Amino acid sequence: MTAEGQQQRKLVEVPDALRGFGRWQHQGEAGSRWLAALPDTVVEWCDRWNLKVDGRPMHGYNSLVVPVSRGSEPLALKVTWPDRHMEEQVLALRLWDGHGAVRLVDADTAAGVMLMRRLDHTRSLRDVPLEEAVPVIGTVLRRLAVEPPHGLRTTGAIAAQHRRELAAQWEDLGRPMPRRTLDRGLELAGELSRDDYSVLVNNDLHYEQVLRTWDEDWAVVDPLIVSGVLEFQVAPLLWSRFDELGSSRVEWCIDALADAADLDRDRARRWALLRAVEYWLWGLKASLTEDPVRCRHITEALMCPRGVPVAVSIRWARGPRRAEEAGDTDP
Structure with a gap:
């Protein structure tokens, strides 16, 4: 991992609430490995998509969402357990294309990662x-x-x-x-x-x-x-x-x-x-x-x-x- 990657990794702290409760718990050892690898996964995809972490990570029941940017464009990197629901979510966001839903910028369904336009989560x-x-x-x-x-x-x-x-x-x-x-x-x-x-x-x-x-x-x-x-x-x-x-x-x-x-x-x-x-x-x-x-x-x-x-x-x-x-x- 590069020095820049190490610096980015320090900014990716998995919230305790996600560590304690989430869909990953139903996946056995694979789920535990997925959770432990989240910071490295974020760094990997930031490197692939030329992103910089610029905010505190948030979470839902199924995913980690990290505020990132590419140049001056505010984005959000979402890492979720890769399953049928995730694939259907990507499909829907592509169909809607930003009309009534968050705009999807990029995705890799096999890895369970999505890059989206950032919204005001507050x-x-x-x-x-x-x-x-x-x-x-x-x-x-x-x-x-x-x-x-x-x-x-x-x-x-x-x-x-x-x-x-x-x-x-x-x-x-x-x-x-x-x-x-x-x-x-x-x-x-x-x-x-x-x-x-x-x-x-x-x-x-x-x-x-x-x-x-x-x-x-x-x-x-x-x-x-x-x-x-x-x-x-x-x-x-x-x-x-x-x-x-x-x-x-x-x-x-x-x-x-x-x-x-x-x-x-x-x-x-x-x-x-x-x-x-x-x-x-x-x-x-x-x-x-x-x-x-x-x-x-x-x-x-x-x-x-x-x-x-x-x-x-x-x-x-x-x-x-x-x-x-x-x-x-x-x-």
Whole structure:
């Protein structure tokens, strides 16, 4: 390693949080070697692509992101575990070509490295009030809806899988939701497995992963992709900021997303309900404590026809027995 490389290596400190927890842990000895080699990997690719480290490394669950520059151009070097998700992410970023997503400058999928335009990581839609953030993220959702490549998992196939598995999951978890909620989820899964159009959908779109660009636009990072209907992605935009949204504004959020992304409102509501039912069960199985409660509130808000007050909707969704147990016996 050259003297310059040694100097660069000193600047690449792997955060303790990534050392302690990440996807690499599921890869056995290979994952441990990948983690230990991260500083050398960064130096190697800085040398190949003529980059200089110029900031403190950041991380996610799956990767290390190092601020770098080439001349006066601010960039970000991302090193991630090389797998199918990484390959699909590179594919998506190339298809979007900087329109609604971070611009990919270069990549080597075998090595798990990507070079991207740098965004302002201190400014995300998570910090923007919902009244402004929801229309913006809806616009981003629509901008990303390009023709999908062949071979991706489809939203219809995901719905069909839910149709096969939800009832058994419900039983295994001790029937944690009303039967009528499960039945509605199963009904919707059957209907939505037959969705009839297909675009590229970012399956991991949420407010924290939409960052400000240096020209005051917004761009997605770290996409996971499927092929199918845009309405599939409404539900995470409900539960990821549900504590601010509340049950009374679930319908408002769906309407605002539908307006901004040109969605079918009824399909958006149905997908939101199905995905909330599925994530409620998945979250309980994964021992999550907060998201299953959020999903319960979302399903209750969506289980009655539009226009019914939320409190009445919740009583209807829980059913007579659940309402009596809660001490709520009003007609």
